[in-house]
Amino acid sequence: MLSRVLIANRGEIALRIIRACHELGIETVAVYSEADRDAPYVRLASEAVCIGPADCSESYLNIPRIISAAEITNVDAIHPGYGFLAENVNFAGICRDCGITFIGPPVEAMRLLGDKVQARKLAKKAKVPIVPGSEDSVPDETEALKLANQIGYPIIIKAVAGGGGRGMRVVHNDISLRAAFNAARTEAEAAFGDGSVYMEKFVVEPRHVEVQVMADQEGNALHFYERDCSIQRRHQKMIEESPCPVLEEKDRQRLAEAALRLIKEANYVNAATVEFLLDKDKKFYFIEVNTRIQVEHPVTEMVTGQDLIKWQLRIASGHTIRIRQKNIKHQGVAIECRINAEDPANNFAPCPGTITQYIAPGGPGVRVDTHIHQGSTIGTHYDSLIAKLIVHQKTRAEAIATMRRALQEFVIRPIKTTIPACLEILSHNLFVKGKVDTGFVERNF
Amino acid sequence: MEFPRGSGKDAAMPEKDPDIQKIKELIKIMKDNELVTIEIQHGEDRIALERAHPQQPIATGGPVLAAVPGVIASGALSEAQAGAATSASAAAAAEGTVQIKSPMVGTFYEAPSPDSDAYVEIGSHVDPQTIVCIIEAMKVMNEIKAEVSGTITEKLVKNGQAVEYGQPLFKVKPE
Numbered sequence: 001m002l003s004r005v006l007i008a009n010r011g012e013i014a015l016r017i018i019r020a021c022h023e024l025g026i027e028t029v030a031v032y033s034e035a036d037r038d039a040p041y042v043r044l045a046s047e048a049v050c051i052g053p054a055d056c057s058e059s060y061l062n063i064p065r066i067i068s069a070a071e072i073t074n075v076d077a078i079h080p081g082y083g084f085l086a087e088n089v090n091f092a093g094i095c096r097d098c099g100i101t102f103i104g105p106p107v108e109a110m111r112l113l114g115d116k117v118q119a120r121k122l123a124k125k126a127k128v129p130i131v132p133g134s135e136d137s138v139p140d141e142t143e144a145l146k147l148a149n150q151i152g153y154p155i156i157i158k159a160v161a162g163g164g165g166r167g168m169r170v171v172h173n174d175i176s177l178r179a180a181f182n183a184a185r186t187e188a189e190a191a192f193g194d195g196s197v198y199m200e201k202f203v204v205e206p207r208h209v210e211v212q213v214m215a216d217q218e219g220n221a222l223h224f225y226e227r228d229c230s231i232q233r234r235h236q237k238m239i240e241e242s243p244c245p246v247l248e249e250k251d252r253q254r255l256a257e258a259a260l261r262l263i264k265e266a267n268y269v270n271a272a273t274v275e276f277l278l279d280k281d282k283k284f285y286f287i288e289v290n291t292r293i294q295v296e297h298p299v300t301e302m303v304t305g306q307d308l309i310k311w312q313l314r315i316a317s318g319h320t321i322r323i324r325q326k327n328i329k330h331q332g333v334a335i336e337c338r339i340n341a342e343d344p345a346n347n348f349a350p351c352p353g354t355i356t357q358y359i360a361p362g363g364p365g366v367r368v369d370t371h372i373h374q375g376s377t378i379g380t381h382y383d384s385l386i387a388k389l390i391v392h393q394k395t396r397a398e399a400i401a402t403m404r405r406a407l408q409e410f411v412i413r414p415i416k417t418t419i420p421a422c423l424e425i426l427s428h429n430l431f432v433k434g435k436v437d438t439g440f441v442e443r444n445f
Numbered sequence: 446m447e448f449p450r451g452s453g454k455d456a457a458m459p460e461k462d463p464d465i466q467k468i469k470e471l472i473k474i475m476k477d478n479e480l481v482t483i484e485i486q487h488g489e490d491r492i493a494l495e496r497a498h499p500q501q502p503i504a505t506g507g508p509v510l511a512a513v514p515g516v517i518a519s520g521a522l523s524e525a526q527a528g529a530a531t532s533a534s535a536a537a538a539a540e541g542t543v544q545i546k547s548p549m550v551g552t553f554y555e556a557p558s559p560d561s562d563a564y565v566e567i568g569s570h571v572d573p574q575t576i577v578c579i580i581e582a583m584k585v586m587n588e589i590k591a592e593v594s595g596t597i598t599e600k601l602v603k604n605g606q607a608v609e610y611g612q613p614l615f616k617v618k619p620e
Contacts, residue, residue: 050610068550071583073607
């Protein structure tokens with residue numbers, strides 16, 4: 001087992017990783033920016049190293065400082081969390097070259113799956129259905145026009161090096177194609193340093209369904225079932241649940257098996273999430289793989305009783321999977337609400353400030369993953385996610401009732417949060433009936 | 446840091462205990478300078494005090510802490526963080542010195558090589574371009590410049606010590 005791990009992240013995920021490490025007897029090193037100096041989770045780590053000022057580029061994204069911190073504290077491994085450097089091929093490569101275990105996939109697998117065009121090719125090879133689209137990146141406007149007509153409108157233009165919903169444009173006709181093509185390329189260049197884009201058929205009113213997988217160094221892989229993340233606003237997930245409320249057992253099985261085939265085809269190791277779109281006819285199409293642990297991993301932990309971070313640590317330590325797929329059972333329904341420091345009444349504008357009153361919900365079936373507390377100051381340097389509220393009950397109706405109750409108990413004052421928006425969504429009859437898609441939030445709120 | 450000897454079991458603090466006197470003096474310095482946290486390291490002893498923000502409830506624990514409102518011992522910090530930047534800067538400002546702080550994470554070396562003399566000593570004069578130490582990061586030896594004119598009054602870290610971003614390295618009396 002690894003003996004000392006540096007967490008190259010902050011906030012709730014850093015705390016999550018510290019907790020798993022300590023339970024496994026692994027020492028931890030927290031790195032922090034000057035803005036996070038007083039965060040209590042920093043003091044929970046065995047050691048802590050200040051790596052820079054608040055700005056991400058000088059701290060959480062600063063590879064030399066993070067590697068330096070790893071060297072002076074003599075760690076075996078680095079856990080990158082999610083976001084920041086978690087899917088940075090360069091960083092993973094540097095860790096490897098410095099003899100530090102990167103808790104995640106091998107560099108080659110990350111590179112392969114991080115390129116959306118290559119990932120689609122791999123999916124095709126693994127007989128995983130993909131959304132009809134361009135074979136390669138689209139070189140120019142003329143090709144774009146030709147392809148769009150071949151595929152058939154509506155189409156979506158996406159960044160090859162992309163993710164997180166950026167560098168995307170939906171196009172309905174020839175007239176808007178040129179402008180959209182160029183806008184997508186410009187955005188992709190700015191966000192990812194690579195302006196290449198590809199094209200797919202735009203699946204109308206899809207559900208977003210993803211499968212959690214875990215693979216070891218010997219090519220064994222397990223799935224931990226699916227999560228439905230259709231409640232999104234501007235491509236940012238707001239609410240996630242497991243199981244997908246509309247899939248029948250055999251379709252869930254086929255989806256999970258497709259995810260495993262793809263992962264094995266990529267010689268993947270450690271945790272990944274394979275994302276699919278589900279159309280109105282329950283046909284699924286692969287869109288991308290996230291080569292990291294995800295924000296919504298607790299949803300899967302609640303329904304399977306498995307600790308995914310501990311799995312990551314064990315796999316990174318060289319342990320192999322010694323249980324069978326049938327040993328991973330799915331029980332009940334879990335729902336997660338992401339709580340952001342944003343004002344839903346003001347177009348979700350970020351709401352920095354100091355939290356003077358904080359009361360977390362509790363009771364049966366409630367889990368809160370957060371780094372904040374009474375007295376926390378939420379700044380503007382980082383993501384607005386301040387807490388994750390997860391509930392787990394036997395049935396979906398009970399889970400919804402518990403989530404509503406827990407959201408109503410949750411006090412975070414005086415800053416504005418997305419708690420009221422989550423409550424509204426959970427009360428909407430379409431959500432309750434499970435009849436939502438990725439456009440639901442934007443259409444109804 | 447051990448709590449002041451003899452006071453662990455008492456609800457009230459004996460006035461004459463020198464450690465208690467020291468703590469009281471520190472509290473006064475904190476109030477006078479409106480400091481919120483202060484950490485002092487003297488050899489192997491280290492004490493950290495934290496004052497409550499005006500609007501916040503005071504966190505206390507244990508008989509000694511309850512007797513002195515706002516005293517929170519923070520024992521979880523490692524040796525590498527001995528020079529806490531915020532409070533020590535304020536204390537330094539009070540005595541008319543400034544600090545040279547580490548611009549990177551790495552290992553501090555006081556001399557260009559193991560058998561050379563240190564770049565600077567107490568009393569050395571520096572100007573902005575004077576190299577005061579080396580910080581090794583990822584096998585690269587980075588020469589650190591003073592960026593201030595004055596005289597070195599104190600060395601705050603030891604040769605070969607791991608340092609973090611912002612860690613105070615030297616005290617300088619500016620001219």
